[in-house]
Amino acid sequence: MADTVLSIRDLKKTFGALKATDGVSIDLRPGEIHALIGPNGAGKTTLIHQISGSIKPDSGSVHFLGEDVSRLGVAARARRGLGRSFQISSLAPEFSALRNVMLAVQSRQGSSFRFFGPVMADKSLTEPAMAMLERTGLAARAQVPAAALSHGERRQLEIAIALALGSKAFLFDEPMAGMGPEGSKALTAFLDTLRHEAPILLVEHDMDAVFALADRISVLVYGRIIASGTVDEIRNDPEVRRAYLGEAS
Amino acid sequence: MRDGQAMSRETLINILLAAALLALPFVAIAMEEPFYITLATRMAILALAAVGLNIALGLGGLISFGHAAFFGIGGYVAGIFASHAFNMEPMFSAPFEFSGSDQMPVIWLAAMLVSVFVAIPIGAISLRTSGVYFIMITLAFAQMIYYFAISWPAYGGEDGLSIITRNGFPGVNTANPLSFFLLCYGVLAVALLMFWLIQNSRFGAALQAGRQNEQRLAAVGIAPFRIRLVAFAISAAITGLAGALFADLNRFVSPSMLSWHMSGELIVLIILGGTARLFGPVAGAVLFVLFEFALGGITEHWQFFLGLILLGVVLFARGGLIGLVAGKARHG
Ligand SMILES: Nc1ncnc2c1ncn2[C@@H]1O[C@H](COP(=O)(O)OP(=O)(O)OP(=O)(O)O)[C@@H](O)[C@H]1O
Ligand SMILES: [Mg+2]
Numbered sequence: 001m002a003d004t005v006l007s008i009r010d011l012k013k014t015f016g017a018l019k020a021t022d023g024v025s026i027d028l029r030p031g032e033i034h035a036l037i038g039p040n041g042a043g044k045t046t047l048i049h050q051i052s053g054s055i056k057p058d059s060g061s062v063h064f065l066g067e068d069v070s071r072l073g074v075a076a077r078a079r080r081g082l083g084r085s086f087q088i089s090s091l092a093p094e095f096s097a098l099r100n101v102m103l104a105v106q107s108r109q110g111s112s113f114r115f116f117g118p119v120m121a122d123k124s125l126t127e128p129a130m131a132m133l134e135r136t137g138l139a140a141r142a143q144v145p146a147a148a149l150s151h152g153e154r155r156q157l158e159i160a161i162a163l164a165l166g167s168k169a170f171l172f173d174e175p176m177a178g179m180g181p182e183g184s185k186a187l188t189a190f191l192d193t194l195r196h197e198a199p200i201l202l203v204e205h206d207m208d209a210v211f212a213l214a215d216r217i218s219v220l221v222y223g224r225i226i227a228s229g230t231v232d233e234i235r236n237d238p239e240v241r242r243a244y245l246g247e248a249s
Numbered sequence: 250m251r252d253g254q255a256m257s258r259e260t261l262i263n264i265l266l267a268a269a270l271l272a273l274p275f276v277a278i279a280m281e282e283p284f285y286i287t288l289a290t291r292m293a294i295l296a297l298a299a300v301g302l303n304i305a306l307g308l309g310g311l312i313s314f315g316h317a318a319f320f321g322i323g324g325y326v327a328g329i330f331a332s333h334a335f336n337m338e339p340m341f342s343a344p345f346e347f348s349g350s351d352q353m354p355v356i357w358l359a360a361m362l363v364s365v366f367v368a369i370p371i372g373a374i375s376l377r378t379s380g381v382y383f384i385m386i387t388l389a390f391a392q393m394i395y396y397f398a399i400s401w402p403a404y405g406g407e408d409g410l411s412i413i414t415r416n417g418f419p420g421v422n423t424a425n426p427l428s429f430f431l432l433c434y435g436v437l438a439v440a441l442l443m444f445w446l447i448q449n450s451r452f453g454a455a456l457q458a459g460r461q462n463e464q465r466l467a468a469v470g471i472a473p474f475r476i477r478l479v480a481f482a483i484s485a486a487i488t489g490l491a492g493a494l495f496a497d498l499n500r501f502v503s504p505s506m507l508s509w510h511m512s513g514e515l516i517v518l519i520i521l522g523g524t525a526r527l528f529g530p531v532a533g534a535v536l537f538v539l540f541e542f543a544l545g546g547i548t549e550h551w552q553f554f555l556g557l558i559l560l561g562v563v564l565f566a567r568g569g570l571i572g573l574v575a576g577k578a579r580h581g
Pocket of ligand 2: 044045046087173
């Protein structure tokens with residue numbers, strides 16, 4: 001436990017008759033990128049939701065930084081440093097990119113019950129937020145409402161927000177989706193450096209990115225982890241090839 | 250950067266509205282039509298009530314169909330305090346003896362405190378729901394308070410409660426209609442300043458983000474429930490304060506201040522004027538009282554025409570009057 005940042009034990013979740021999560025255990029160690037792959041509908045997003053707190057599992061536990069966070073809500077887990085991005089971008093659409101990041105900065109400062117003092121003139125909010133936009137390559141788009149950003153830019157913005165939260169672990173749900181090859185390449189390079197800041201649980205369909213980045217890969221099929229190992233182990237696992245990679249590669 | 254032109258146009262129309270409302274009673278005096286002073290005061294007070302609701306509804310997206318509860322509570326605080334003070338009979342004697350008050354500062358403070366005191370349990374329960382359930386639960390609470398007022402004979406029940414002489418304010422002759430108007434106008438100005446500060450503050454950022462996307466707010470570590478509960482309480486306090494002034498304007502308070510019609514009227518004011526816009530409630534109240542006065546003089550069915558206008562606003566001018574004139578709101 002000492003050198004796992006995030007540790008999920010035996011999570012189970014059913015939707016009616018469907019076992020969306022069927023006894024999943026997975027962990028995240030400092031400095032690593034742990035990729036979670038699997039076919040459509042395997043239960044990857046459902047798992048991310050349970051880790052971040054937006055779906056309550058039927059059973060099982062989530063430990064984060066040595067603390068049992070299983071009973072905590074989304075906001076409480078985020079404040080402890082669980083930063084996530086959404087498969088379908090989830091932003092404040094009317095707010096500019098900058099204001100979206102400022103919201104995370106203000107949350108980190110624990111100061112959402114201040115009723116006076118205009119935020120746009122508050123350098124302790126705008127400057128860190130701007131720095132995160134610069135790091136994610138969105139500085140030029142700072143004043144654009146989130147609703148007017150491209151799909152790829154929204155994903156970058158979600159990552160900027162997770163950075164601004166000072167996350168101690170990242171949960172990214174298909175951050176490459178909707179990005180062109182250029183964007184994917186740039187994001188791959190960025191995530192490669194980001195892992196040293198905080199480990200990443202990466203759900204991704206882009207196999208080039210997964211194979212380039214992952215320290216470990218877990219394969220989820222029908223709510224179960226059927227294999228877990230290094231890139232080479234997963235590539236050569238016959239069951240994985242049959243269940244998942246078979247047709248794809 | 251902000252859209253300078255649209256911003257300045259909105260600022261301009263805000264200044265015009267503020268000036269027009271302030272000028273109205275002076276025009277009334279010049280025309281020797283004192284009733285227009287009452288009209289202007291009514292506009293200011295309804296605007297104040299709607300500024301309160303605009304915090305919950307406009308900034309927070311919380312469609313409270315129960316704000317008449319706070320409006321009425323403020324009214325009853327004014328009425329009950331005044332009647333005890335007038336009859337010099339104690340309201341309660343423990344832990345200290347209290348015989349009401351005929352002083353507005355005391356009444357206002359009490360109206361706001363009681364409103365907050367009631368808003369917290371109502372909010373704590375209704376904010377666990379959303380959408381149409383939230384609308385219905387807030388309505389249900391307000392209706393409970395309405396029926397309670399009707400069936401409580403001590404303070405007039407169905408007949409309501411008169412305020413024999415308008416409550417006082419240190420250094421102001423409140424019996425003078427112009428002085429009372431200026432007092433209400435001043436309170437409205439302070440409330441608008443508060444709204445503006447809140448809108449641009451960290452709290453306001455969280456509140457507005459929660460309206461746009463609750464999931465996002467939670468994902469950055471801010472629990473939407475607490476933010477909304479506090480907003481609901483602030484909102485109730487301002488609407489309650491408006492209720493106290495309304496009772497003093499009419500020198501009368503009755504259960505109709507608590508009725509769902511009143512809640513609906515406040516929502517209508519905001520939609521007419523421009524949801525979440527600083528001066529939306531002012532524009533809405535001015536329009537509403539003008540319609541009521543102008544159309545009400547011609548036909549009993551003026552609300553039918555109000556309905557048509559409302560339909561037009563919802564279909565063609567989502568931003569209300571302010572949005573129509575000043576364009577879409579921008580959030581820096
Ligand atoms: N709230 C829900 N209610 C009922 N069923 C659900 C719910 N959410 C997800 N499911 C089902 O659970 C299964 C897993 O869905 P999930 O979105 O987690 O898959 P995924 O691995 O993320 O897929 P994709 O690669 O397409 O994003 C699917 O069959 C889905 O239809
Ligand atoms: Mg998914």
